[in-house]
Amino acid sequence: MISVWAPDGVGEVRAGDDLAALVLPLVELADGDVLVVTSKVVSKAEGRVVSGTTREEALAGETARVVARRGPTTIVRTHHGLTMAAAGIDNSNVELGSVVLLPVDPDASARRLRATVLERTGRNVGVVVTDTAGRAWREGQTDIAIGAAGLVVAETFAGRVDAHGNPLVVTAPAVADEVAGVAELASGKLGARPFAIVRGRADLVLAPGDDGPGARALVRPEGGDLFGYGAREAVVRAVLGDPADQAPFGTPVPPEDLADVLRLLPGVEVAARVDGLVVRGGRPDAVATLAFAHGWRVADAAGAAAYEQTGGAGSAVEARLRPATT
CATH class of the missing domain: 3.30.1330.100 (CofE-like)
Known part of the structure; x- marks a missing residue:
């Protein structure tokens, strides 16, 4: 009992x-x-307890990264690794004008x-x-x-x-x-x-x-959670493609999983190579975004630039994709 x-x-x-x-x-x-x-x-x-401040003013110092925002609500990952609204900062049961940090x-x-x-x-x-x-x-x-x-x-x-x-x-x-x-x-x-x-x-x-x-x-390690960002924030981070944002998306998926996703794009051809994947056709920006979200990157700067300029259905220019950790 x-x-x-x-x-x-x-x-x-x-x-x-x-x-x-x-x-x-x-x-x-x-x-x-x-x-x-x-x-x-x-x-x-x-x-x-911090006096003379608000939850919003104290939030930055308690935040490792922002997970999602919806109106006045900000969900963050704290320095502890916790994912919480306003980093767990509380202004209840405390003197007016003060906040309590975790x-x-x-x-x-x-x-x-x-x-x-x-x-x-x-x-x-x-x-x-x-x-x-x-x-x-x-x-x-x-x-x-x-x-x-x-x-x-x-x-x-x-x-x-x-x-x-x-x-x-x-x-x-x-x-x-x-x-x-x-x-x-x-x-x-x-x-x-x-x-x-x-x-x-x-x-x-x-x-x-x-x-x-x-x-x-x-606490799951960074990248170990299936929901590292809010739905809207995940789209934004993937489109921007900042390498500093890679960790919350998790470790690179197997090449066959990424290939299946890329083939959903119109006009894309995907082939496996020993060192990664080769993509031909399709929208270069969409390919790069999907690769980033799955832990991969477009390799070879010169080839990537050429693909960016000439990519599209029917293009003969290829882009090589590799896991972001290699």
Whole structure:
């Protein structure tokens, strides 16, 4: 059985506050518990409140790159690797004219809190630092783990079979996110209860001294996500073809996959060569754009220039394509 509760009695958190000292008098921890804390109070304690600025003004410093923009909403990839609206910058439950930035290193914050709890109570607990995020293709938001220590953050069922004998190939529950979500149900958004205790999954808590990989392990590497840009932004980045934008599109696709895409263009002939592909005919700008979006590039500057000038259906001029990493 899993039980979750969030204690009352935590006052306003300010820079320099000892988070363990705030929560320990309010709870009786047991080995195997998971202590969940919102990123907002972690940030406040770590001095990540910025006065005299707006979310929009603070956004640039917290952004690794912009993923998508829709009206007033900007979705970015943060320096942590998280993809979030406004980089997770928050202006709620904070003094007017101030914003709260995410912790610099949420995993490190979780490790420090876990070590302090063990030192002061002797209890071996896992720690999860949470923040609220939206989900692609879903309305509403839920809490996710952006920091973790002493916890299995994702289980793996690969290699096992279900009750019907079907092999489980890619089933990997992100249990740290599930812990964050259930803790939010107990904490709420307006109840001034920034801590929660999740009990009943001691099997997820690691031994003392083993902090595990942290929530960072749940972040896909740049280029590993199928949705590195918003739909409109992906078109813009591919058309512009800036090499600095290549990574979010992922590693180069196999040549046969790119060839199938290029053949969708009217008048294009594609042939495979040992060192890549050769394209004849079609619109040169469209070929270059599709190549870029699939991790390839038009090689040989002189040949590319000639193809750009004379390309088109029936043209005898060829362009050589190679993976962008070669």
